[in-house]
Amino acid sequence: EAGSRIFSLIQPTGAVHLGNYLGALKNWKDILKNVPEGTECLFGTADLHSLTQTPKAETLHENRYGAIAAIIASGVDPKKCTLFHQSSVPEHAELYWIFTCITSIGALNRMTQWKLKLLVSDASDIFDEKVMGQTKAGVLQYPVLQAADILIYNATHVPVGEDQSQHLELTRSIAQTFNHTYGKYFTLPRTILTPTKKILALRNPAKKMSKSDADQSSSIYLNDDAATIARKFKKAVTDSIQGPVTFDPETRPGVANIVSIISAIQDKSVEETVSDLSWVQNHKQLKDYVTEVVVEEFKDKSDLYNRLINDKAYIDEICSNGKEQAREIASKNLLEVKQLVGL
Ligand code: ADP
Numbered sequence: 588e589a590g591s592r593i594f595s596l597i598q599p600t601g602a603v604h605l606g607n608y609l610g611a612l613k614n615w616k617d618i619l620k621n622v623p624e625g626t627e628c629l630f631g632t633a634d635l636h637s638l639t640q641t642p643k644a645e646t647l648h649e650n651r652y653g654a655i656a657a658i659i660a661s662g663v664d665p666k667k668c669t670l671f672h673q674s675s676v677p678e679h680a681e682l683y684w685i686f687t688c689i690t691s692i693g694a695l696n697r698m699t700q701w702k703l704k705l706l707v708s709d710a711s712d713i714f715d716e717k718v719m720g721q722t723k724a725g726v727l728q729y730p731v732l733q734a735a736d737i738l739i740y741n742a743t744h745v746p747v748g749e750d751q752s753q754h755l756e757l758t759r760s761i762a763q764t765f766n767h768t769y770g771k772y773f774t775l776p777r778t779i780l781t782p783t784k785k786i787l788a789l790r791n792p793a794k795k796m797s798k799s800d801a802d803q804s805s806s807i808y809l810n811d812d813a814a815t816i817a818r819k820f821k822k823a824v825t826d827s828i829q830g831p832v833t834f835d836p837e838t839r840p841g842v843a844n845i846v847s848i849i850s851a852i853q854d855k856s857v858e859e860t861v862s863d864l865s866w867v868q869n870h871k872q873l874k875d876y877v878t879e880v881v882v883e884e885f886k887d888k889s890d891l892y893n894r895l896i897n898d899k900a901y902i903d904e905i906c907s908n909g910k911e912q913a914r915e916i917a918s919k920n921l922l923e924v925k926q927l928v929g930l
């Protein structure tokens with residue numbers, strides 16, 4: 588809709604992979620292409636959020652460049668959106684504190700995402716003595732900062748993966764609590780669920796493809812060359828079932844994952860993709876075909892990524908412009924919020 592404001596960030600936590608591309612960046616690109624005149628789009632890195640993993644300073648610094656290069660290389664045109672680092676707009680962190688003071692620990696305890704990131708697999712409750720001792724406050728507060736990211740711009744739409752929809756509900760709840768407590772100010776943002784299925788680790792389709800996976804042959808990276816992509820698909824875990832391709836995530840997760848990848852790249856439903864693949868007789872043909880599709884999709888993106896990552900001055904300039912545009916909105920909104928609060 589006209590007058591919409593679309594907002595989303597990605598963590599600069601490592602090399603951007605096919606899951607990030609199909610689950611987020613391709614979607615951002617498609618949104619930018621299709622939005623009506625007058626829609627504002629803000630995209631960038633959640634560099635403050637990535638501090639919950641305590642990265643080395645040099646690593647984080649590099650990954651911030653890598654994330655911006657990957658966003659642009661994926662087709663997100665910096666002339667058509669605001670592209671910036673979260674930490675360059677201090678208003679996020681200020682609003683975060685205000686929100687921290689109206690959010691209950693119980694509500695954060697009910698979030699499931701942080702539990703999945705903990706080393707303790709049996710984490711069910713922050714009030715558990717063992718869990719409390721191992722959990723950084725930032726890990727628990729993660730979704731409060733996310734709420735501040737979104738609401739500081741009064742964003743109307745937030746494109747995210749399924750795993751983030753609980754955090755978006757919390758964002759709306761925080762907005763309502765604020766509106767109720769201090770006066771109506773925030774728009775309740777809508778979730779735009781990414782159409783893509785979760786992309787799974789090639790070597791272990793029980794897990795999602797992730798930047799934090801130590802086994803690099805489980806992920807296809809945006810800057811992998813054709814030979815590397817072919818090698819990784821060759822080593823992908825599938826199954827010993829003969830016969831035509833089917834989409835059965837429960838019984839054939841490896842094959843279903845390949846179908847998901849092809850359907851997402853070709854903007855088709857999995858049913859249509861399965862039907863397109865009726866010529867496939869064996870897993871080798873399927874792997875050769877998905878290799879071809881991914882190589883073609885990533886070829887230009889990989890070239891552009893490699894050029895951008897060597898032009899840090901250009902990336903700095905993009906992010907500096909983005910920061911100015913973002914701060915213009917954020918500082919005005921924060922001023923109004925502070926007045927409502929009495930600051
Ligand atoms: P990662 O889990 O690899 O560290 P992030 O948490 O930074 O990635 O996620 C960035 C975006 O990419 C999010 O919108 C997330 O939903 C999406 N994403 C991450 N991994 C996958 C995946 N395996 N399949 C689909 N989308 C994914």
Ligand code: NA
Nearest residue numbers: 598750797798
């Ligand atoms: Na993640």
